[in-house]
Amino acid sequence: MHALRPALLVLSLALCLDSHAATTAQPQQPPLTAQTESSGGVMPAEQTRVHFDHAELHIAVDPSKQRIDASATLTFSARSPTDVLLLDLDRNLPISAIEVDGKPLAAASWSNPDGRLRIQLPRKLATGDTVHATVHYAGQPHIAKNAPWDGGFVWSHTADGQPWVGSAVEGEGCDLFWPCIDHPQGKPDLVDLYVTVPKPLVAPGNGVLIGVSDDGDTRTYHWRAKHPTTYAISINVGPFKELQANYRSRYGNTIPLQYWYLEGNEQQARALFNEFPRMLDFNEAVIGPYPFGDEKMGVVETPYEGMEHQTINAYGNHYKKDGSGFDWLLQHEFAHEWFGNQMTNADWDDMWLHEAFATYMQPLYSQSINGDMGYYAWLQRMRLGVENHAPIVSGKSETEAQVYDHGPDQDIYGKGALMLHSLRQLIGDQAFFDSLRVLVYGRPDPKPGNFAPHYADTHDFIAIVNKVSGRDLSWFFNVYLYEAALPKLDVQRQGDTLSLHWQAPHDRPFPMPVEVQVDDAVHVLPMDRGTGALAVPTGALVIVDPHSKLLRDLPQVTEYQQWLKQQPKRQKATQN
Template identity: 50%
Template sequence: MRLIPLAAALLLAMPAAAQEASPAPAPRVSTPFTLRSEQPLAPEQQAVAFDYARLAFRVMPESRTLAGDATLVFTAAAPVDRLSVELDTVFDISRVEIDGQAIAPSAWRNPEGRLTVDLPSPLPAGGTATLRILYAGAPRTAPNAPWDSGFVWATAPSGEPWIATAVQGEGCDLFWPCIDHPSGEPELVELHITVPTGLAAPANGVLLATEDHGDGWTTWRWRARRPNTYAIALNIGPYERVADTYVSRFGNSFPMEFWHLRSDDPAKVAALFAQFAPMLDFFEATVGPYPFGDEKMGVVETPHLGMEHQTINAYGNRYRIDGRGYDWLLHHELAHEWFGNQMTNVSGDDMWLHEGLGTYMQPLYARWLHGDRYMEAELKEHRELLANRFPVVSGRADVNYFDGDGPGNDIYYKGSLFAHTLRMLIGDEAFKDSLTRLIYGTAEPRAGEIEPLTRTTEDYVRIVNEVTGRDYGWLFQGYLYNAALPILRQRREGRTLELAWETGDGRPFPLPVEVEVDGRVITVPMTGGRGSLSVPEGAHVLIDPENKVLRQSDVVDELVAYQRSGR
C-alpha cells in the first residue's frame, strides 16, 4: 500500500543516490479520472472475471516512452455486450482486437481513461472473450514517488538508466490496461519486459526466461498469480541478484532474492540480505505461512523509497541504520505480502487493514528482537503522529484516505495503536488467531493451499468476536469510526477515584483500565463506560501504567500544538 509515511518524519534529509536524467519534453497530462484510483466499477466490469493478462512492454529510457501490447482474457458471469478497462489517455492506442479480430475505431472509445469496447456480438454468461490492446506513449512521470504515482526515470550511480514504477495512489492504469479496483486482480499474469541489453528487469512472480534478441534489446519473462493491480511493477537497471533458499517452519522452502545495484557496497548488501530470513520467520510465527512460497520472496532496489509490489517489493532506504536493529522499510513492505497482497481490502475505506495492521508488525518485531523497551519506543512515535481529524473508517466505499476529508496517516498509526490496544485487551493467543483467520480465512493455513482473499473492517469485527466469544464491535466503533480519540475522565475525591470514558459519538465504551496505586496494579472494569475504586489518601495513582490503552493525552496534545506553532 502506499509506503509508511513515518519516513517523511524520520528521513527529512535524504541524500540522493541517483541523479535524475535530463528533463524530457512535457508529456500529455493524465485526466482526473485516471488520477483517482478505485473508481466505481462499470456494470460490465462487475459482470466479468479477469482470468489472464499477458502484458508485453518495451521500455525506452532515452525517450522515456513505453510501448505496450496487452492481451486480457475475461469470462462473463452475466451477459455483456461490451468490455471496459482503465488506461491512461496519455497513450495512443493503435489497435484493439476481440478474439483476434481487429475492432473498428468507431467501436471503442477512451475519452477520460475508461476504455470501453463494444463486442461484435453479446457475450453470454460463461462465455470468454480475449481483448488485445496495442498502445504507446510517454507514461506519467511520478511527481514524488511513491506518494504521487507514475514512472521514475533516474540514472544509477554507475551511469546506466534506473527506472521504476510506483502506482498505488493513482492506479495500475498509469501504464497498463486494467480494472483499477481492488477486486480487479487477474488470476494469472505474464510479463514480457523488453529493455536495453545489459539492464535487468526483475518483476513479480517467477522468472520464466530471458531472451537476448541480438539487436540491443533483451526480453525478461515473468509469471505471477493473483497480483494486486497496483503491485504489478516494472524495475529496470544495472542489477545483480543475491539469492538463497528459505526453509519455512511450515515445511516448505522457497527462494529469497535481492536485486541490488551493481555499484552497491557488498558488505551493505550482505547485511541487508541477512535480515530476510529472520523477518520471514517472525511473520510466519506471528501471522502464518508466507503466502507466495510457490514463487519467491523478492526485493528490488529502487530510486524511490519503496512499495509493496507482490513478490518484488521496492526498497529505497539505502541501507540506513537508525538504531532499531532492523531495516524498517524492508520490514514494512514485507508485511504487505500478508496485509495487502494476500488479504486485500474491499475498498479504500478498509485501507487500515493493510497499513495499520502492517505498521503494528514493526513494534511487535522490535519486541521480538530486543524486548519491550524497543516496542514501546516505536509505539510512542506512532502516538505522537496522530491527527484525529477524520475517522479511519468512514462508511464510504469511495473514500480516498489522502483526500481533504480522508484519514491520512492515521490509517497507519491509529490503526497500529488500535491493534495494540486490541491485543492488550484480548491477549496474544486470541490476537494471533484473529490475524490468521483474517489473512487466510482459516485458523490452520497450509503452505501451498493458500488463496488470496478480500476483507472489510466488518469482517475483522466478526472474526474477533468469533475468536473471543464476545462482542467487541464497540471497540472498533470507538476508535476507528470516530475521528476523536476516547477521553478517559477522572475525578478523585477523598478515597474514591472515579473514571468515565467519553467517545466521539457518545456510545458506551466499556474498556477496562489498569490503575497503579502505590505500586499495586488494579484492573477497573468499566461497565457502561464507568468505574471507580477506593484509594488511600495521599496514595500515588498512575492510570494505565503500561500504556496499553489508546486515549486522548494532554501531554501529546501539548507537544503537537508546540510543534505546529513553529517554535
C-alpha cells in the same frame, strides 16, 4: 506503504525527503485526467459483470526516450451477460489498435476520451463465456513527481550514468501503464509480464522468472505471477547484480530469496540480504505461512523510497541505520505480502487493513530483537503522529484520494496500529493472533497449499474478532474506526476515592476496562457503563493505565503537536 505513504510518515516529524537518487531531466507531459488520477471508488456495473482471468503484458522499455511500447492481451469471463468491456488506461498512452478474440476491431467500436477505455464487443457474452481483448498502445508513461506518494514512472540513472527505472502507481493505479480494472477488486488470476530492455540491463519482476530471450540489442524477461494486486505489478530496470539463497521454512517448504541491487553497494546489500531469513521466520511465526512461497521473496533496489510490489518489493531506504537492529522500511513492505497481497482490501475505505497491520509489525518485530523497550518506543513515536482529522473508516466506498487527501490519511498507519495494540490487550494474545490469521488466510489453520489470496473488508474483520473472542466488540470498533476523535478518560480524585469516566465521541458506549496501579498493586476497573471507582489511600502513588494499554486522548500529545507546528520547518530530514 501508501500509495505509498510509508508508515514512517506516521512516525516521523520530518517535513521533507533527502533523496540520493539522481534523476533524469523530465519532459513536459499532459496532465492526467480526473478519471486516471482517481483510483477505486464504486466499481462501474460493466466491470462487475466480468471476472479477470489473465493478463499477458508485453512492455518494451526505452530509457533513452522515457517511453514504452506495449500490448496487453486480457482474458475475461462473464459473470453475467454483457456486450462491453470497460477498462482503465491513461489516455496519454495512445492506442493504435484493438483486437477481440484475434480479430481487429473497428476504431468506432472503442473509445478512451478520459482514461476509461470502453470496448464494444462484436458479440454479447453469456454468463460463463470468455473473451480475449488485445490492446496495442505506446507513449511516455506518467512521470512520478514524488514517488511513491505522487506516483508513476521514475526515470533515473546510477552513479556511473546507467539507466535506472522503476514504477510506483499505488495512488493513481495500474492504468498509468497497462489497461486494467483500476479497483482493489480488479485483480487478475494470473499475469504473464514480458519486459524488454536494452542489453545489458536487467528487469526483475513479479512472481517466477519463466525465461529470458535475446533479440539483437535487447533482452526480454518473462515473469509470471498469481493473483497479483493491481498496483503491485511493477516495472524495474537497471544494471542490477543479484543475490540468491534458499530458505527452509518452519512449514517444511523451501522459499527462494532474491535481491537485485546496484553495483557498488555489495557490502550493504549482503548485510540487508542477511536480514531476509530472520524477517521471514518472524512473520511466519507470528502470522503464518509466507503466501508466495512457491514464487519467491524478492526485493529490488529502487530510485524511490519503497513499495509493496508483490514478490518484488521496492527498496530505496539507502541502507540507513537507526539503532533498531533491522531495516524498518524493508520490514514494513515485506509485511504487505500478508496484509495487502494475500489479503487485499475490498475497497480503499478498508485500506487500514493493509497499513495498520503492516505498521504494527514494526513494534512487534522490534520487540523480538530489542525487548519491550523496542516495542514501546515504536508505539510512542506512532502516538505522537496521530492526527484524528477523520475516521479511519467512512463506511462507504472510497477512492484512494478520498482516503489519503480528504480522509484519515496517515492515521490508517499509526492510529490503526495503536488500535490493534489496544485490541490485543483487551482480548488477549490468543484471540488477537487467531483473528489476524483468519483475516489473512480465511481460515485458522493455514499451511502451504491450503489457501489462496482473497479480499476482506472492515466488517469481515469485526465479525472475525467477535467470533474468535466470543464477545460483541462493536462498541470498540465503533469508537476507534468510525469516529475521528479519540475517547477521553476523565480522572478525578476526591479524598480516598478515584473516579474514572469514559467520554466517547457522540456519547457512544465505551466499556473499556482500565488498569490502575496503586502503590505496588494493579487493579482492573471493568468500566461496564463507562464509569468506575476505586478506593485509594491518602498519599498513595496512583498510575492510570500503567502498562500503556489504552489508546485515548492525551492532552500532552495535543500540546506537543501544537508546539511542533509553530517551529521552523527543517530543510533536511534524516527520515521520510
